Every structure is written in C-alpha cells, then in structure tokens.
Amino acid sequence: MNWSPLLLSLQLAFITTLCLLIIGIPIAAKLAASSARYKFLLEAIVSLPLVLPPTVLGFYLLIVFSKNSVLGGFLYQYFDVQLLFSFEGLVFASILYSLPFMVQPIQAGLQNLPASLSEAAYTMGKSKREVLWSVLLPNIKPALLTGIVLSFAHTIGEFGVVLMIGGKIPGETLVASIAVYDEVESLNYVQANFYALVLLGTSFVILGMTYFINARLSTKL
Amino acid sequence: MLLHLDLQKKLDRTEGSRELKVQMELDAGDFVAIYGPSGIGKTTLLRIIAGLSQADTGFLSINKSCWFDEEKNINVSPQKRKVGFVFQDYALFPNMTILENLHFANSNAALIQKLLKQTNLEGLKHKKPAELSGGQQQRVALARALVVESPILLLDEPLSALDHSLRQDMQDLIAELHQTYQRTTLMVSHDIPEIINLANKLLVIKDRDTILYDQPKAYFERENLLDEIEETGLILAIDDKELLLQIGAKKRRLPYSKETLGAIQVGTKISLKRWVLPSKIHEIERQ
Numbered sequence: 001m002n003w004s005p006l007l008l009s010l011q012l013a014f015i016t017t018l019c020l021l022i023i024g025i026p027i028a029a030k031l032a033a034s035s036a037r038y039k040f041l042l043e044a045i046v047s048l049p050l051v052l053p054p055t056v057l058g059f060y061l062l063i064v065f066s067k068n069s070v071l072g073g074f075l076y077q078y079f080d081v082q083l084l085f086s087f088e089g090l091v092f093a094s095i096l097y098s099l100p101f102m103v104q105p106i107q108a109g110l111q112n113l114p115a116s117l118s119e120a121a122y123t124m125g126k127s128k129r130e131v132l133w134s135v136l137l138p139n140i141k142p143a144l145l146t147g148i149v150l151s152f153a154h155t156i157g158e159f160g161v162v163l164m165i166g167g168k169i170p171g172e173t174l175v176a177s178i179a180v181y182d183e184v185e186s187l188n189y190v191q192a193n194f195y196a197l198v199l200l201g202t203s204f205v206i207l208g209m210t211y212f213i214n215a216r217l218s219t220k221l
Numbered sequence: 222m223l224l225h226l227d228l229q230k231k232l233d234r235t236e237g238s239r240e241l242k243v244q245m246e247l248d249a250g251d252f253v254a255i256y257g258p259s260g261i262g263k264t265t266l267l268r269i270i271a272g273l274s275q276a277d278t279g280f281l282s283i284n285k286s287c288w289f290d291e292e293k294n295i296n297v298s299p300q301k302r303k304v305g306f307v308f309q310d311y312a313l314f315p316n317m318t319i320l321e322n323l324h325f326a327n328s329n330a331a332l333i334q335k336l337l338k339q340t341n342l343e344g345l346k347h348k349k350p351a352e353l354s355g356g357q358q359q360r361v362a363l364a365r366a367l368v369v370e371s372p373i374l375l376l377d378e379p380l381s382a383l384d385h386s387l388r389q390d391m392q393d394l395i396a397e398l399h400q401t402y403q404r405t406t407l408m409v410s411h412d413i414p415e416i417i418n419l420a421n422k423l424l425v426i427k428d429r430d431t432i433l434y435d436q437p438k439a440y441f442e443r444e445n446l447l448d449e450i451e452e453t454g455l456i457l458a459i460d461d462k463e464l465l466l467q468i469g470a471k472k473r474r475l476p477y478s479k480e481t482l483g484a485i486q487v488g489t490k491i492s493l494k495r496w497v498l499p500s501k502i503h504e505i506e507r508q
Contacts, residue, residue, distance in 0.1 A: 116312035119273050122299040123306045124326045124369055134325065138316035 001194055004171055005179035009199075012087070012175060013155040016094040017102075020151045023095065024102035029132050031103070032110035047100045054097065058164025061093050065165060085167045090175070093165055094155045101150040109143025110136055142214045149210045153203055223249040223372060223405050228269060228279035228289075232262050241265060245424060245433045249372065250403040254416040254437060257426035263409040264309070266426070267375045270407065271306050272299035284372060305366035305374040305404065309381065311358050313350035319361050320346040326368045336364040339398065356387045363395065367402055376408040380415060389476070392418050393462075413441055413498060438496075448499050453492050456485060466493075 031043060049057060065072045065083040075081040083089035113136060121131040137144065159177045166173035168182055176195050183192035224247040232239050241262035247253060255263045268274040270281065272288065275296060281289040288297045314322050319342060323333045337343045340360040350358055359379060366374055379395070380388045396419055399406060407424075410416050416423065416437050423437035434440045441447035454466035454473070463474045475495070485491065 114310060114312065116308040116310055117314065119271075119299070120306060120308060120312035121314075121325070122273070123271050123302070123304055125300045125303045126325075127300065135314050135316075139314070 002191070005174050005176045005195060006198055008087075008171065008174065009156050009176040012090055012094060013152045015091050016098060016155045017148055017152045019091065019095050020098060020102040021148065024099065024106060024147065024151075025132075025137070027099075028103045028106035028110060029136070032107045046103050049097050050100050054158070054160025055164055057097060058093070058161040061089075061096075061161070061165050065089055084165055085169060085173060087172050090162060090166050090173055093161045094158060097158060097161050098151045098154045101154045102147040105143045105147040105150065106140065109140030113139055142217045145210060145213060145217075149206055153206055156199065156203070222246050223251075224270075224281075224283050226270070226279070226281040228266075228276040228281060230262070230265065230269065230274070230276045232265060234260050236260075239428070241426070241431075243424070243426070243431045245431075247405055247422070249405055251422055252399055252406045252420045253408070253422040253424055253433070254420035255407060255409045255424045255426065256411070256416060261426045261428075263426060264377055267306070267377055267407060267409060270373065271304045271375060272297060272302045302371075303369055304371045305369045307362045307366045307374075307376045307379045309377045309379075311350075311362040313358060313361055313365070315350055318347050318349055319353075322350070322361060323365050323368050326365050327370060329368065329370065332370070333368055336367055339401070340364045340394065355382055356391065359383060359391060360394065363391075363398065367398060367404070372405055374402075374404040374406040376406065378409050378411070380410070380412070388412075388415070395419060413446055414496065417441070417447075417496060445499060448497050449494055450497055451492065451494050453490065456487050456489050456491065458487060459485065466491075 027042075027046065031039065031046070062084065063069060067073055067076050067082070072083065075083065081088065083092060117135055117139070118131050121135050126134070156175075157177060158175070159181070162173065162175055162178055163181075166175070166178070168174040168178050174182070176199055180192050180195045180199070183189070183195065224245075226246075227244045228242070230241045232241055239262075243266055245253075255266060257263055265274055269276050269289075276289060276291065278291045279289070280287065280291065283302075287293070287295050288302055289295060314325065317325060320333070320337075323336070327333075337346055340363060342357070342360055342364060345353060345357060350361065353361065359382075363376075363379065366376075376395075380391050383391060392415055399419070408419065420437050421435075423434045423440055425432050425434065425440065438447070442449075452468050454464075454468040456464055457467055457472065458465035462476055464477050466473050466475060475493075
C-alpha cells in the first residue's frame with residue numbers, strides 16, 4: 001500500500017491550518033469588532049470559497065500563478081519560486097480555499113462575547129492585542145477548535161482546486177483525494193478503497209472528537 | 222475641582238432621537254448618583270467619561286488634564302484614561318480566577334490583598350467567576366474597579382440584579398470602600414433609598430435638562446418621591462448594626478449607626494423617623 005498521498009494530505013492540511021490560524025484570527029477579530037460601512041465587502045470576499053465552484057478558484061489561481069502573469073513572473077524571476085504544480089502553490093491555494101472555515105467560527109465566537117468584556121479590559125489600560133490574547137480568545141475555545149478542525153478537514157477534502165493547479169505529481173501534489181480519483185480511473189479499486197476508507201475514518205474520528213470536546217467545554221463554561 | 226465636563230451627544234433611540242446635555246463640576250471624593258428614566262442616557266454618560274463612547278461636542282477634564290475637547294480635537298483613549306468601571310453585567314473575565322481578574326486590572330499586590338480582605342473574597346480568590354453567586358460576583362467587580370488606581374469610579378446600576386437583603390449589605394460595603402479610597406464616584410441608580418444612603422450629590426437627567434443637586438434627599442422630598450414617617454418603638458434587642466423594635470403590633474429590624482443613637486438599652490422606648498417611598502392609600506377610616 002502506498003501511504004504517500006495520505007501523508008501528503010495530512011502535511012498539507014497541517015501547514016494550511018497553522019497558517020490559517022495566524023491569518024484567520026486577526027481577520028476574524030477585525031470583522032467582529034468593525035462597524036465600518038464597507039465591512040460587508042470584506043465579509044463577502046472571505047466567504048466566497050463557500051459558494052464558488054473550486055474549479056473557478058483553481059482557474060484564476062492557474063492564471064495568477066503562471067510565469068506570464070505579473071505575480072507569477074515576479075516570484076519566478078526574483079525568488080525562483082514556481083507556485084504552479086508545487087506543494088507551496090497548494091498551500092497557498094488551500095489557505096484561500098479554507099479561509100471562511102477558520103474565520104467564520106472565530107468571528108461568530110467573538111461576536112457572541114459581551115462587549116463589556118473587552119471594554120472592561122480597555123478601561124484597565126490594556127491594548128487591543130492584549131485584550132484579544134488574554135481575554136477574548138481564551139473565552140472562545142470551542143469556536144477556535146471548530147475553526148481549526150473545519151479548516152483541517154476541508155483541506156483534506158479539497159479536490160477541484162488541487163486538480164486545477166497541482167496536477168498529480170507523486171510526493172509533491174498527489175494528495176489522497178486526487179489519488180482516489182486517479183486509482184478509480186486506472187480501475188485499481190483496491191487501492192482506491194484503501195485511500196477512501198482511511199479518509200472516511202480520519203474525518204469521522206476528527207469530527208467526533210471535536211463534538212465531544214466542545215460538549216465538555218460548553219458544560220464547563 | 223476634580224472633574225469638569227460640559228458635553229452634548231445625540232442619542233438615537235427607537236422612540237426617536239434626543240440630545241443628552243450635561244454640565245457639571247465635581248470635587249475629589251464626591252459621590253454622585255445619576256437618576257432619570259430608562260433610555261435617557263445615564264449609562265451613555267458613564268461610557269463617555271470612560272472613553273468608551275464619544276460625545277459630539279463639548280469638553281471633559283479630570284484634574285486639569287483634558288480627556289476630551291471637541292474643538293481642539295482631543296480624545297484620550299479609554300486605555301490612557303484608566304477609570305474604575307463596574308458594568309451592569311459585571312464583565313468579569315470567565316477564563317480567569319478572581320485573583321487573576323484583579324491582577325489583570327493592576328498588579329499592585331498589596332492593594333489586591335487589602336481589597337480581597339475588605340470585600341471578604343479571600344477564601345474565594347482561586348475560584349472562577351461562574352462558580353460564584355451574584356452577590357459575590359458583584360463584590361469582585363467592585364474590588365476589580367478599585368484595583369485600577371484611578372481618581373474616578375463609575376458604577377452602572379451595580380446593585381440592580383441583587384435581592385433586597387444583599388443590596389443592603391452591598392450598600393454598606395460601597396459606603397465603606399468609598400470612605401477608605403475617596404474615589405470620585407458616579408453611580409447610575411433608580412433606587413431612591415440607595416441614593417440617599419450613598420450619594421452626596423444627585424445628577425437628575427430629564428427630557429429637557431440635566432441638573433446637579435447638592436442634597437439628594439431634599440430633591441426627592443420636593444418631588445414627592447419620598448415621605449418621612451414618625452413612629453414610636455420599644456427596643457427588644459440591640460446588635461452591632463440593627464435594632465429589633467416593637468412598632469405597634471409589628472416587630473421590625475432596622476439598621477442604625479451607633480454614633481447617632483447614644484445611650485440606649487433594651488426596654489427603652491424611642492421615637493424614630495424613617496424615609497419611606499410614597500405608596501397608594503389602601504384603607505381609609507373616618508375618625
């Protein structure tokens with residue numbers, strides 16, 4: 001049995017989730033606190049991957065990443081980085097693709113906290129960053145966990161975007177979801193079933209654990 | 222003069238918009254009760270002082286340093302104003318223990334220790350807010366606001382969620398803490414006896430004007446919001462804070478202070494005056 005696609009999927013999901021935590025928390029905090037008139041534009045952009053066919057996102061990334069585009073050309077010329085058909089490109093695409101799954105739960109969690117919590121901390125002289133870190137985030141652990149798990153699971157389940165910009169280079173871009181499709185196309189049902197079963201099992205275990213932990217966290221609060 | 226403000230702010234309410242206009246000067250150690258109907262802008266005034274809301278025009282200065290001046294475009298952030306604020310929902314941080322809540326506000330360990338003792342919270346300091354009763358949470362909120370070493374203390378209906386007997390205890394505690402720390406205090410309250418017990422000044426916010434009165438009691442009497450009754454009672458028992466009296470056919474426990482009463486003992490007959498809220502006449506007999 002070839003474990004490489006499964007390990008690659010896990011690796012991609014892990015790195016993507018980590019990056020999303022770093023990027024998603026400030027975005028969610030900004031959206032939760034903002035009452036700006038044009039906030040809805042940013043919210044719509046963040047949520048686009050929820051409704052957009054993955055192939056559409058993949059198509060545009062294909063164009064933006066290509067050496068002939070401004071960004072792709074710049075990266076290739078000055079940093080020797082080629083995002084198309086590479087693991088780095090997949091990470092970048094996955095971050096965009098799973099962004100709403102990290103941002104939305106955290107934003108909702110923050111908005112559900114009473115405003116008086118952060119206001120009380122401000123009157124104690126605490127900066128916005130200190131308040132986010134010491135007061136707000138520790139009180140939305142279930143939302144953080146939900147964001148992490150959904151982003152992770154969603155990245156593992158990614159198919160269309162990877163197909164468009166990743167191809168299926170073994171060890172580089174051939175992730176498990178693509179491998180299932182690939183094996184079925186070559187009529188290799190046993191290997192396809194192996195990948196499918198492992199994905200099914202992991203997804204179930206991850207979600208089960210999340211609901212279990214969240215139930216315990218919410219009874220504790 | 223410690224606090225000087227002259228502020229205007231338009232308030233948007235469901236029943237239409239109105240203008241909040243407040244002008245007042247307070248001395249260090251003043252205890253001001255803010256009184257007025259719901260939705261008139263009492264909480265907003267506290268928020269403006271703390272820097273959590275912004276007035277449209279006017280100025281606000283504390284100890285001669287300017288916190289807000291619309292003309293000069295000055296608006297000091299709430300972080301730099303650092304006032305003690307007791308929110309209506311207490312706003313205790315659920316993830317922190319009581320001690321951590323106080324420590325987060327200010328790391329002055331000696332003051333924290335002193336306040337824990339004064340508010341009778343020492344035994345609870347390692348508990349989280351959710352494990353405490355309403356009255357205990359209230360004491361934590363009060364202690365935490367005092368840990369912030371600010372000349373200003375803002376209380377937004379701090380006792381409204383407590384039952385009657387707890388309110389009495391908390392009033393005593395607030396009075397005691399005010400005596401010790403002498404913070405200039407502004408307290409939103411609807412409760413007339415509470416205001417008379419605690420405040421030396423009264424800010425009445427009404428539809429058209431806002432007036433600061435020097436004697437809260439005199440205001441309520443004038444407005445027919447308070448009655449004085451005279452009774453005769455026989456002392457049945459005396460303890461530190463309360464007298465047990467036989468008044469007519471009823472037995473009543475009434476709080477008293479030793480200084481005002483002088484030499485009394487069980488069996489003495491006294492005449493007393495009490496403030497009571499006006500009520501409807503429920504029985505009339507022709508004499």
